[in-house]
Structures are given as C-alpha cells and as structure tokens.
Amino acid sequence: MSDLQTLPCPTCADETTFEQPTCIDGHTEDGGACPEWACTGCGTALVIGGVPVPQREVWHRAA
Template identity: 45%
Template sequence: MSDRELYCDSCEGVVPFEAPPCVDGHGADCPELVCTGCGAAVLIATFAFPAPRVDHRRGTTRRPHRRAA
C-alpha cells in the first residue's frame, strides 16, 4: 500500500489516502485511493496529451486570410 496526502471532501481537510490492494495489477500506481479517515474513495485519472505540432519553416510568417468584399 502507498500513502498520499490529499484533500478529502468528507473530512474537510488534508488527510492520508492509501491505495488498497489492486486486483488490476497496478501495484503502487493504482488510480484508486481510499481516505484513511472516513473511507471515501477517490479515483485519480491521468491524461496523456499529444505533443503540439511545430512548424519547421522558419522565417515565414502567416498572414490572415482576406476575403474580397
């Protein structure tokens, strides 16, 4: 089990959270955490964002597209 201190809405304060034994095989990186004070469960979600595209053309500037009236 791993311990982290997080804010608990039920306890209204920062308390230790621990990861229960994970049946999914996450080990210490299990996204499910349980408050040691009141037993409230929290799911920590992680997101992977793609790297932004970089324009390799240097020295060129883009002008806004103009429309004919």
C-alpha cells in the same frame, strides 16, 4: 495497503492521509499505477489519474 499520500478529502473537509489498497481490478498488471485511493479517516474513495473509458461497439445485423 501500500502507498500513502496527503490529499484533500471532500467528506472530512480537510487534508487527510489516503492509502492505496491492493488493486483487484487489474490496473497494475501491465506495470501501471492503480488510480484508486481511500481516506484513512472516513474511507471515502477517490479515483486519481487516467481511467480508460469503454468504447461503444456498433453491431450490424446481416440481412
């Protein structure tokens, strides 16, 4: 666990400390920040910031 931040937790219904777990999804491989944060009180996870949205691929079948 690395960074700490105070955020409103929807489960605790209060401002609580959130920590950023070690990123295992590759968000930090290009030097970016991981968007995942976990409440230190209850474990609720939040995703903060821009998360890439997968684009639909269109495949055409050759006749």
